[in-house]
Amino acid sequence: MNKLRIAIQKSGRLHEDSIRILKECGIEFNNGINKLKSEAFNFPLEVLFLRDDDIPQYVEDGVADIGIIGENVLAEKNKKVKIVNSLGFGKCRLSIAVPKAKEFNSPSILNGMKIATSYPNILGNYLKENGIKAEIHEISGSVEIAPGIGLADAICDLVSSGSTLFMNGLREAQVILKSQAVLVSGNNLSNEKQEILNRLVFRMNAVKKAKHNKYILLNAPNDKLDEIIKVLPGMKSPTVLPLAEEGWSSVHSVVNEDDFWEIIENLKANGAEGILVIPIEKMIV
Numbered sequence: 001m002n003k004l005r006i007a008i009q010k011s012g013r014l015h016e017d018s019i020r021i022l023k024e025c026g027i028e029f030n031n032g033i034n035k036l037k038s039e040a041f042n043f044p045l046e047v048l049f050l051r052d053d054d055i056p057q058y059v060e061d062g063v064a065d066i067g068i069i070g071e072n073v074l075a076e077k078n079k080k081v082k083i084v085n086s087l088g089f090g091k092c093r094l095s096i097a098v099p100k101a102k103e104f105n106s107p108s109i110l111n112g113m114k115i116a117t118s119y120p121n122i123l124g125n126y127l128k129e130n131g132i133k134a135e136i137h138e139i140s141g142s143v144e145i146a147p148g149i150g151l152a153d154a155i156c157d158l159v160s161s162g163s164t165l166f167m168n169g170l171r172e173a174q175v176i177l178k179s180q181a182v183l184v185s186g187n188n189l190s191n192e193k194q195e196i197l198n199r200l201v202f203r204m205n206a207v208k209k210a211k212h213n214k215y216i217l218l219n220a221p222n223d224k225l226d227e228i229i230k231v232l233p234g235m236k237s238p239t240v241l242p243l244a245e246e247g248w249s250s251v252h253s254v255v256n257e258d259d260f261w262e263i264i265e266n267l268k269a270n271g272a273e274g275i276l277v278i279p280i281e282k283m284i285v
């Protein structure tokens with residue numbers, strides 16, 4: 001039987017989350033320790049463990065059918081692959097950073113500077129779009145030390161918490177690209193492989209949706225039910241069950257993480273008691 005081949009990072013920041021998302025989709029396989037590939041036991045999937053930089057090329061060439069990589073790598077490599085799904089992890093931004101004391105009120109300040117980066121293509125496009133003439137100095141690692149050792153005047157590198165910049169006396173001046181891990185696919189999947197991919201994406205969406213939502217249970221006095229139900233959206237509408245105690249009901253619903261605290265405050269203000277919040281494992285709508 002035909003199998004779908006997915007390429008994920010062998011080791012590094014995306015490795016564990018890539019494995020976790022596949023496992024949460026119910027797919028079981030051995031992790032890639034000292035292994036180049038692994039076959040899933042219970043889903044038509046073969047997992048290849050590769051360096052993240054190589055994944056776009058492998059997917060473009062069809063050696064792997066799909067892959068998980070950061071949008072930053074995708075934008076830099078510019079290969080013929082398409083984004084199928086955003087995965088919500090590996091979030092970071094590609095930014096220009098300058099020494100702390102340096103003013104940065106417009107990108108034109110970069111004119112004439114030497115900028116160190118591992119992302120020469122993305123940086124080159126940014127400079128071109130802004131009409132800036134600067135020298136790009138490509139280095140493959142430890143970009144943040146370049147200004148301190150006199151190798152460059154500024155850098156263009158990935159930032160997440162900002163502590164690496166801070167420790168090197170640098171300041172984030174301009175975000176060029178926001179990135180997260182994405183699932184990409186080649187452009188010529190067979191019908192059979194496309195079908196497997198659709199099943200995988202369906203499962204990933206159920207996992208993602210569940211993470212964004214919480215199941216909520218609460219007790220409400222019956223005379224306050226109308227107000228409380230108005231606060232709770234639910235998947236269709238909240239479930240209301242009578243409590244053993246006269247005049248009270250139990251209300252069940254699903255709430256979105258984004259407005260979660262606001263909803264809880266509203267519920268309390270409207271007389272809800274004994275509020276329980278429970279994580280949802282999968283959500284199929």
Ligand code: PRT
Pocket residue numbers: 009010011012013014050051052053069070071072073090091092144157158159160161162163164165179180181
């Ligand atoms: O060996 P391989 O080539 O596969 O891995 P790699 O060393 O090239 O990549 P890796 O594992 O470091 O990162 C893989 C992907 O994780 C990146 O392509 C991004 O999509 C994503 N990601 C998310 C990050 C970060 N956050 C991140 N903070 N990648 C790197 N960093 C680095 C950054 O370069 C800087 O050195 O972390 C430092 C900054 O972090 P803060 O928290 O101090 O700001």
Ligand code: ZN
Pocket residue numbers: 051052053
């Ligand atoms: Zn890499």
